[in-house]
Amino acid sequence: MAAVSVGIFGGAFDPPHVGHVELARVGTERFELDRLLVRVVEDPGHKEVSTSPQIRLFLAELAFAPLDEAEISLDPFPRTVDSLEALALDDPVFLLGADEFAALSSWKDPERVLALARLGVATRPGFARSRLDEVLAGLERPDRVTFFEIEPLPVSSSEIRSRVAQGQPIDGLVPPAVRAEIDRLELYRRVDRPEDGGMLRGEPTEGTTPT
Structure with missing residues (x-):
C-alpha cells in the first residue's frame, strides 16, 4: 500500500481569505497530498486575534470546504514545533507563505521544525528571492525546503x-x-x-x- 502523503497548513484564520485557500489548493496539488490538516491555532503566540477559536474554526470549515483533502481542526499549541511534536506524523509537508518563511529564524526551534516536517513555501512574483535565499543559507537542512509559486493575491x-x-x-x-x-x-x-x-x-x- 502506498504511503499517505499528509500536509499541514496552520494559522489564526481571522478570518480565512482567498489567499489562504489558494495556497492550500496549489500546495495540495504541488505535493500530491492525500490529506491536508488545516490547523486553526487557538491562541497564536505571535499575534492577537479578534474572534474566538470556535468562530475561526467555523469560518475555516466554510473557507476550505471546496478542498476534498482538507481536514479542519483546532490547534491548541501556539508554536509550530510543539504542534508538530504532538501530531507525530511521518514526514509531513508544512505549507506556509514566503513572508512566514522569511521570518523563520524568529520561530521556536526552526531546525527541529525542519526535522519534523518538510517545508512547502509558497512564493509569488515580485517577492524578493534574496530574502528567502538568505534564510535558506542559514539552515542545516536546506534540502528540506521546497518553493512553489502561487498567483499573487494582495489580501490579508x-x-x-x-x-x-x-x-x-x-x-x-x-x-x-x-x-x-x-x-x-x-x-x-x-x-x-x-x-x-x-x-x-x-x-x-x-x-x-x-x-
Whole structure:
C-alpha cells in the first residue's frame, strides 16, 4: 500500500481569505497530498486575534470546504514545533507563505521544525528571492525546503478586518460563504466605546452563534 502523503497548513484564520485557500489548493496539488490538516491555532503566540477559536474554526470549515483533502481542526499549541511534536506524523509537508518563511529564524526551534516536517513555501512574483535565499543559507537542512509559486493575491486578514470595521465591501477577498457569515454574525464591526475610541466587534450577538 502506498504511503499517505499528509500536509499541514496552520494559522489564526481571522478570518480565512482567498489567499489562504489558494495556497492550500496549489500546495495540495504541488505535493500530491492525500490529506491536508488545516490547523486553526487557538491562541497564536505571535499575534492577537479578534474572534474566538470556535468562530475561526467555523469560518475555516466554510473557507476550505471546496478542498476534498482538507481536514479542519483546532490547534491548541501556539508554536509550530510543539504542534508538530504532538501530531507525530511521518514526514509531513508544512505549507506556509514566503513572508512566514522569511521570518523563520524568529520561530521556536526552526531546525527541529525542519526535522519534523518538510517545508512547502509558497512564493509569488515580485517577492524578493534574496530574502528567502538568505534564510535558506542559514539552515542545516536546506534540502528540506521546497518553493512553489502561487498567483499573487494582495489580501490579508488585517486588511479584511479593517475594511469591515469601516463599512467597506470585502467581496472577492474572502470566500462567499465566509463573507455571508461575517455579515450574519456581525464580526469585525467597530462599536463605540468612549474609553478607547472604538473597538472591533469580534463575537456574534446573542442568539447568533454558529451551528
